[in-house]
Amino acid sequence: xEKALLVSNLLLxxxxxxxxxxxxxxxxxxVQFLNGFRAKGSSKVESVTLQAGDKAPMFWEKxxxxxxxxxxKNDNKYTLLLFISETCGICEMILRxxxxxxxxxxxxxxxxxxxxxxxxxxxLVKNYPFLKAGDLxxxxxxxxxxTGVLISPDWRxxxxxxxxxxxxxxxxxxxxxxxxS
Numbered sequence: 001x002e003k004a005l006l007v008s009n010l011l012l013x014x015x016x017x018x019x020x021x022x023x024x025x026x027x028x029x030x031v032q033f034l035n036g037f038r039a040k041g042s043s044k045v046e047s048v049t050l051q052a053g054d055k056a057p058m059f060w061e062k063x064x065x066x067x068x069x070x071x072x073k074n075d076n077k078y079t080l081l082l083f084i085s086e087t088c089g090i091c092e093m094i095l096r097x098x099x100x101x102x103x104x105x106x107x108x109x110x111x112x113x114x115x116x117x118x119x120x121x122x123x124l125v126k127n128y129p130f131l132k133a134g135d136l137x138x139x140x141x142x143x144x145x146x147t148g149v150l151i152s153p154d155w156r157x158x159x160x161x162x163x164x165x166x167x168x169x170x171x172x173x174x175x176x177x178x179x180x181s
Contacts, residue, residue: 050157057136061131061132063130083145085114091145093165094146095121113136147160148161148172
């Protein structure tokens with residue numbers, strides 16, 4: 001009888017500790033969610049976006065070839081994250097025009113980021129690292145597509161903007177030239 005009581009007490013403490021751990025995890029998730037918003041005025045709430053100068057969220061993701069890609073391994077180059085979707089017509093137009101951009105000449109590397117596979121459009125990204133990573137959309141707080149995030153070699157956001165046409169991409173890439181000089 002005494003042994004059964006000891007075992008039940010031990011199991012009860014284990015359950016209590018597990019519940020406490022779950023509570024802490026959920027509290028952290030709620031805080032992270034709420035930090036994504038800020039009050040503006042007396043009744044407006046807007047989503048917080050990353051600004052120029054902010055530290056870029058780090059990532060380690062496998063590309064379409066199984067190679068581990070990381071923001072940290074930038075070889076002192078600028079990084080452009082291009083957030084796209086399979087169903088976005090503008091995204092496809094920009095992908096078709098990417099070969100015209102010489103990223104090596106601009107001392108830059110490019111990552112194409114999507115939440116899902118691009119299906120038949122994956123041929124358009126075969127020359128660039130393609131990351132299927134929905135969590136990057138959350139980490140970089142991407143709300144519209146296509147969006148470009150330009151990151152400096154010291155992992156600071158230089159610029160973040162929607163790219164409705166290829167000229168906007170060239171404008172974003174112009175920030176690299178301005179930053180380097």
